[in-house]
Amino acid sequence: MQNLYDGTxxxxxxxxxxxLLGNLTPPWSQWFGFKPGPDLTEAETExxxxxxxxxxxxxxxxxxxxxxAVEMHQCxxxxxxxxxxxxxxxxxxxxxLSAFKFSAVPLSDIVLEEGNNGFIDGSFRELSLTLxxxxxxxxxxxxxxxxxxxxxxxxxxTFDVLEMVVPNNGSYEFKAILxxxxxxxxxxxxxxxxSPAISFRWTKSPGEVYGRSPVMKALPDIKTANKVVxxxxxxxxxxxxxxxxxxxxxxxxxxxxxxxxxxxxxxxVGSQGLKPLEMPGRFDVSELxxxxxxxxxxxALLADKLGALSGHRMSATEVVERSAEMALLLGATxxxxxxxxxxxxxxxxxxxxxxxxxxxxxALDGRTVCLEYRSPLARAQAQKGIQNxxxxxxxxxSMGGEAAETVDKHRAAKFVGEALGVPSDLIKxxxxxxxxxxxxxxxxx
Numbered sequence: 001m002q003n004l005y006d007g008t009x010x011x012x013x014x015x016x017x018x019x020l021l022g023n024l025t026p027p028w029s030q031w032f033g034f035k036p037g038p039d040l041t042e043a044e045t046e047x048x049x050x051x052x053x054x055x056x057x058x059x060x061x062x063x064x065x066x067x068x069a070v071e072m073h074q075c076x077x078x079x080x081x082x083x084x085x086x087x088x089x090x091x092x093x094x095x096x097l098s099a100f101k102f103s104a105v106p107l108s109d110i111v112l113e114e115g116n117n118g119f120i121d122g123s124f125r126e127l128s129l130t131l132x133x134x135x136x137x138x139x140x141x142x143x144x145x146x147x148x149x150x151x152x153x154x155x156x157x158t159f160d161v162l163e164m165v166v167p168n169n170g171s172y173e174f175k176a177i178l179x180x181x182x183x184x185x186x187x188x189x190x191x192x193x194x195s196p197a198i199s200f201r202w203t204k205s206p207g208e209v210y211g212r213s214p215v216m217k218a219l220p221d222i223k224t225a226n227k228v229v230x231x232x233x234x235x236x237x238x239x240x241x242x243x244x245x246x247x248x249x250x251x252x253x254x255x256x257x258x259x260x261x262x263x264x265x266x267x268x269v270g271s272q273g274l275k276p277l278e279m280p281g282r283f284d285v286s287e288l289x290x291x292x293x294x295x296x297x298x299x300a301l302l303a304d305k306l307g308a309l310s311g312h313r314m315s316a317t318e319v320v321e322r323s324a325e326m327a328l329l330l331g332a333t334x335x336x337x338x339x340x341x342x343x344x345x346x347x348x349x350x351x352x353x354x355x356x357x358x359x360x361x362x363a364l365d366g367r368t369v370c371l372e373y374r375s376p377l378a379r380a381q382a383q384k385g386i387q388n389x390x391x392x393x394x395x396x397x398s399m400g401g402e403a404a405e406t407v408d409k410h411r412a413a414k415f416v417g418e419a420l421g422v423p424s425d426l427i428k429x430x431x432x433x434x435x436x437x438x439x440x441x442x443x444x445x
Contacts, residue, residue, distance in 0.1 A: 005229040012301035017076035027069040050425035066098035074104035083213030120199040200340035218300035225293040374421030
């Protein structure tokens with residue numbers, strides 16, 4: 001943290017990470033859901049909708065009861081600065097409050113590989129663990145005697161472990177190797193249906209494995225602003241303490257002068273004595289340059305677009321326009337994060353709980369069951385379609401007569417509900433069945 005004088009970038013990175021967390025995976029909020037796929041009939045859809053809604057709530061409860069929000073925020077900080085981040089998604093022991101355990105992996109501790117499909121599917125992670133942590137993480141490991149002796153002699157002594165996760169014939173091969181005195185020891189090995197290492201990037205160029213971050217784009221302005229603040233502080237120090245000049249008149253001795261109230265400074269006859277040196281620096285110019293640099297930094301890190309607004313309350317139209325602007329700014333990044341982070345995250349959670357028997361054994365294949373996102377950013381992207389649909393309905397209904405009959409109100413209401421992220425079990429799929437049920441109840445009464 002040496003030679004850091006301007007905190008604009010650090011504050012903007014914090015705001016960006018908090019905005020990503022709140023817009024993509026808001027804590028204690030249902031930011032995803034499941035809905036029946038297109039291959040199902042109306043009756044199957046009606047029967048499956050409440051089951052899928054309960055399944056989504058079960059998975060969300062495990063997310064909320066875990067350390068997901070804490071580790072995810074750290075990953076977003078790494079993403080904003082380094083352009084690439086990795087979240088380790090592991091399963092806890094049976095009986096824990098949550099079946100999920102997360103850990104944000106520093107970029108310096110992991111090496112990533114990109115597969116033929118364009119996704120990062122291979123990882124090599126380095127860990128430093130004490131003997132007690134080795135047994136906790138790898139309970140069935142068989143350690144050599146010299147390692148046990150070193151660990152017992154010094155409980156704080158750490159051992160280097162390399163964890164490897166690579167794709168292999170539709171699954172992922174896992175192996176943990178202890179490197180000690182040039183003698184590799186296999187601590188654990190096995191296979192995963194889905195990779196526990198979820199790596200994602202902000203943006204990337206063709207041919208690159210690691211991503212590029214908004215901080216990299218703003219780095220010239222960040223360094224320049226830091227230097228300007230340093231010079232301003234030096235100039236301010238000089239302005240407060242002053243630089244003094246004196247004639248060498250044989251009377252004035254600078255070593256004996258104390259600039260305190262009431263001090264008497266001797267000087268020779270005809271000498272100018274002690275006087276301040278005029279400084280050519282102008283604070284107003286430096287402030288203008290600094291304001292422009294800080295504005296560009298906040299713009300590059302989206303702090304001026306994603307941050308909370310202060311001042312007057314926004315109207316409904318302003319809210320829609322701001323949501324559309326936010327969706328436009330984060331459109332490309334959100335698409336990458338959805339495919340590299342959110343979808344693998346939900347798929348692995350679905351796989352773990354299905355294996356534990358906590359959710360039904362249903363295929364999340366996009367045909368029988370579809371994954372949908374209900375985060376604020378996902379809803380913001382749907383606002384434009386909703387607004388166009390409502391405008392068309394309002395215009396057609398105002399025409400009256402045959403024009404109004406062209407509106408299928410049930411399907412329109414279902415479309416708006418799905419676009420707004422309304423739980424699928426609250427939307428009636430077969431209106432005729434519902435009407436017959438209501439008429440039957442009325443006849444029975």
